[in-house]
Amino acid sequence: MKVLLVLSILSFSLALCHAACFFNPLEKEANGVCTDLYDGTKHPIGSEWNTADCLQCWCRDNGMECCHRYGGVVSVEGCTAVVDPETCKYKFYKNDDPSKPCYD
Known part of the structure; x- marks a missing residue:
């Protein structure tokens, strides 16, 4: 059951x-890092990572973009x-x- x-x-x-994607703009005080919305980890601009929620994310100069790894x-x-x-x-x-x- x-x-x-x-x-x-x-x-x-x-x-x-x-296959959804989303974008989260960087805050003014971000100091060149993106904060993962799910686990709070910090990632420098230009980095790419996979989350435990099956998302692939990128930290860009203007914010963090994530897309589902399946679609x-x-x-x-x-x-x-x-x-x-x-x-x-x-x-x-x-x-x-x-x-x-x-x-x-």
Whole structure:
């Protein structure tokens, strides 16, 4: 039952954020660094990093830009797509039994 709930929540959140990007402008007192909005780490201008939330981010002279590392509309008949937080790739589970993968 817990697996079904988790898969349902992840599927819903996946539907809301296909390949989304966002930009956060630097504050005046930033002193040439971007602060990661998720974990608070500091990154110098020109750097690039991956977050634990499957985002790829860049610190630019005017702010921080992040995009999802997975993307696109994913549809496999009879399956539900879920982003694996370890690999940041889609995994597919059967609609009629979310505990079973569509592909082994």
